[in-house]
Amino acid sequence: MxxxxxxxxxxxxxxxxxxxxxxxxxxxxxxxxxxxxxxxxxxxxxxxxxxxxxxxxxxxxxxxxxxxxxxxxxxxxxxxxxxxxxxxxxxxxxxxxxxxxxxxxxxxxxxxxxxxxxxxxxxxxxxxxxxxxxxxxxxxxxxxxxxxxxxxxxxxxxxxxxxxxxxxxxxxxxxxxxxxxxxxxxxxxxxxxxxxxxxxxxxxLLIPIFIDPFMGRRVQLENGALRSALEALTRRAGFPMRQVHIIRVHDPNAGSNAFFYGSCCLKRIVIFDTLLLNKGQRDLSNLEPEEVGKGLSDTQVTAVVAHELGHWRHGHFxxxxxxxxxxxxxxxxxxxxxxxxxxxxxxxxxxxxxxxxxxxxxxxxxxxxxxxxxxxxxxxxxxxxxxxxxxxxxxxxxxxxxxxxxxxxxxxxxxxxxxxxxxxxxxxxxxxxxxxxxxxxxxxx
Known part of the structure; x- marks a missing residue:
């Protein structure tokens, strides 16, 4: 034994x-x-x-x-x-x-x-x-x-x-x-x-660089009011606005989402266009009928970004x-x-x-x-x-x-x-x- x-x-x-x-x-x-x-x-x-x-x-x-x-x-x-x-x-x-x-x-x-x-x-x-x-x-x-x-x-x-x-x-x-x-x-x-x-x-080191091409295409934020609100929020929190990215996602099943990732000069707050009202587009003719009206208002998007800034401020990464x-x-x-x-x-x-x-x-x-x-x-x-x-x-x-x-x-x-x-x-x-x-x-x- x-x-x-x-x-x-x-x-x-x-x-x-x-x-x-x-x-x-x-x-x-x-x-x-x-x-x-x-x-x-x-x-x-x-x-x-x-x-x-x-x-x-x-x-x-x-x-x-x-x-x-x-x-x-x-x-x-x-x-x-x-x-x-x-x-x-x-x-x-x-x-x-x-x-x-x-x-x-x-x-x-x-x-x-x-x-x-x-x-x-x-x-x-x-x-x-x-x-x-x-x-x-x-x-x-x-x-x-x-x-x-x-x-x-x-x-x-x-x-x-x-x-x-x-x-x-x-x-x-x-x-x-x-x-x-x-x-x-x-x-x-x-x-x-x-x-x-x-x-x-x-x-x-690499994921922040490859977030854009793998998930979608980085686009400019067309909504001027939302941009002003985000600039005021990031300035208040001390986070660089240039590191807030809007991504037009490839996957049609991708949910509405935003997330914070990275550290130092590689930090990012990524916002899917599906999170924005009407995907952040002014021309609604480019949207499918079921996409019209979906997404969050400007203040709600700003609140979600404030949540992501909380992850950065508390050092969760x-x-x-x-x-x-x-x-x-x-x-x-x-x-x-x-x-x-x-x-x-x-x-x-x-x-x-x-x-x-x-x-x-x-x-x-x-x-x-x-x-x-x-x-x-x-x-x-x-x-x-x-x-x-x-x-x-x-x-x-x-x-x-x-x-x-x-x-x-x-x-x-x-x-x-x-x-x-x-x-x-x-x-x-x-x-x-x-x-x-x-x-x-x-x-x-």
């Missing part, structure tokens, strides 16, 4: 199965609470009634209920039932053996090549496993949500492009991970952390960045502690002398570290929700409380976001408090 329980592969296997079951049962419990709220609240809440017709609310509610039950069934069958069978019968070890047999040439027997074959086969298996749920979602549920769809040829080209790009990225990542761990051994987790830090810094780096360091440290442990690999069916690197990543991040990842995700969501309340308080302090309240009501209606949510479910899943929670907090101010 092993000296400690974590040295016994059988105990490790049952612990991983228990973690898988409990984590998904907790997720199902939260979703059942959310569905219970959707079933009970069959009328539009009074506070949003002037902005959201009952007929549209009913469609959103039915969509949410159908989507929720699909998620529950898929979790219980695809994730829990099949996941338990995969762990118990050593599916990952078996698939690794199949991948090794597919390595026909001598050069293909290198662990990097076998790992690429293993990941490609695993990705195909996961795609097949989730195919029924995906088809049901696209055929039966998506029609409940009436949104414009691109032509089928555009969707096919987009799917092909994403598939090829995802395959190339996956192969490069797998090869890089395998060679990093083979070459550096015990120092590989440290190298992995340094790589993640470099990627984070690179993204911080820096706080989130430091928190993420601490989370990343702790995650890599925990991973480094459990990655070399042979019983973890033996628990899923591998021989004592076989510990494939890529399988270690999948098993540790997919099963072993699930409790930590779940709790840290809850903590980070709580932090971002606190940031939203602080930004609302800042906008309120500038005198935009009533306008922000009206803006929130209209945004939720325009973006077809279901306005009612279970408090516990929201705390575990949403980066933002619900609209009703934010309205209550504004009212208390």
């Amino acid at each position: 092993a000296a400690y329980f974590w040295d016994d592969p059988i105990i490790v296997l049952y612990l991983m199965i228990a973690v898988l079951v409990l984590d998904n049962f907790w997720a199902v419990y939260l979703l059942l609470r959310e569905l219970n709220v959707a079933y009970k609240v069959d009328k539009v809440p009074d506070v949003i009634q002037p902005f959201l017709p009952q007929e549209l609310y009913d469609r959103m509610r039915i969509y949410k209920i159908h989507k929720g039950w699909l998620t529950i069934v898929n979790a219980l069958i695809t994730v829990v039932l099949l996941g338990v069978l995969e762990l118990y019968f050593g599916f990952y070890a078996w698939l690794w053996g199949v991948a090794a047999k597919c390595a026909l040439g001598e050069w293909m027997k290198h662990e990097a090549c076998v790992s690429v074959i293993f990941v490609v086969m695993l990705s195909f298996y996961l795609w097949l496993k989730n195919l029924p749920a995906v088809l049901y979602d696209k055929i039966c549920i998506r029609k409940l949500q009436q949104r414009p769809k691109p032509p089928w040829l555009v969707r096919l080209c987009q799917f092909t492009f994403e598939l090829i790009l995802g395959l190339i990225f996956t192969i490069l990542m797998v090869v890089a991970l395998v060679f990093t761990f083979i070459g550096l051994g015990l120092y590989a987790p440290l190298a992995l952390y340094i790589q993640m830090v470099v990627i984070t810094v690179t993204l911080i 820096y706080k989130a960045l430091v928190t993420f780096q601490l989370h990343l360091a702790l995650t890599i440290l925990l991973f480094a502690l459990v990655f070399p442990r042979g019983p973890i690999y033996q628990a899923v069916g591998f021989e004592p002398d076989l510990q494939p690197i890529i399988v270690g990543f999948l098993i540790i991040f997919g099963f072993v570290m699930t409790p930590y990842m779940t709790l840290i995700n809850f903590g980070m969501l709580s932090m971002t929700r606190c940031f939203e309340y602080q930004a609302d308080r800042y906008a309120f302090g500038l005198g935009y409380g009533p306008d922000l309240r009206l803006a929130l009501l209209k945004l939720y209606a325009d973006n077809l976001a279901f306005p009612v949510s279970d408090r516990c479910y929201s705390q575990w899943h949403h980066t933002h408090p619900t609209m009703l929670e934010r309205l209550d907090r504004l009212s208390s101010l």
Whole structure:
């Protein structure tokens, strides 16, 4: 008998199965609470009634209920039932053996090549496993949500492009991970952390530059009154007006939104044109009939920008960045502690002398570290929700409380976001408090 329980592969296997079951049962419990709220609240809440017709609310509610039950069934069958069978019968070890047999040439027997074959086969298996749920979602549920769809040829080209790009990225990542761990051994987790830090810094430097071309086209603000109001607001807050960008978004399904991003000279406040009344255009002939009249008034847009200035004034970007780096360091440290442990690999069916690197990543991040990842995700969501309340308080302090309240009501209606949510479910899943929670907090101010 092993000296400690974590040295016994059988105990490790049952612990991983228990973690898988409990984590998904907790997720199902939260979703059942959310569905219970959707079933009970069959009328539009009074506070949003002037902005959201009952007929549209009913469609959103039915969509949410159908989507929720699909998620529950898929979790219980695809994730829990099949996941338990995969762990118990050593599916990952078996698939690794199949991948090794597919390595026909001598050069293909290198662990990097076998790992690429293993990941490609695993990705195909996961795609097949989730195919029924995906088809049901696209055929039966998506029609409940009436949104414009691109032509089928555009969707096919987009799917092909994403598939090829995802395959190339996956192969490069797998090869890089395998060679990093083979070459550096015990120092590989440290190298992995340094790589993640470099990627984070690179993204911080590049994303503000590429926001415009990827999301849409930067345009001039045609509304002179709104420009004057924003100039007065940014001058009052000490934020440069030249860093407030209006983006004409490409995606027709992009919701009305504005966000703050970046630091120092790279900071931005980005406003989607869908946030502006009539997309900020004077000539209404360029708009679709359903777009006319949508968007926020000038004072409401200014209130939303005041909220984004609250994120900048409170340093939320820096706080989130430091928190993420601490989370990343702790995650890599925990991973480094459990990655070399042979019983973890033996628990899923591998021989004592076989510990494939890529399988270690999948098993540790997919099963072993699930409790930590779940709790840290809850903590980070709580932090971002606190940031939203602080930004609302800042906008309120500038005198935009009533306008922000009206803006929130209209945004939720325009973006077809279901306005009612279970408090516990929201705390575990949403980066933002619900609209009703934010309205209550504004009212208390």
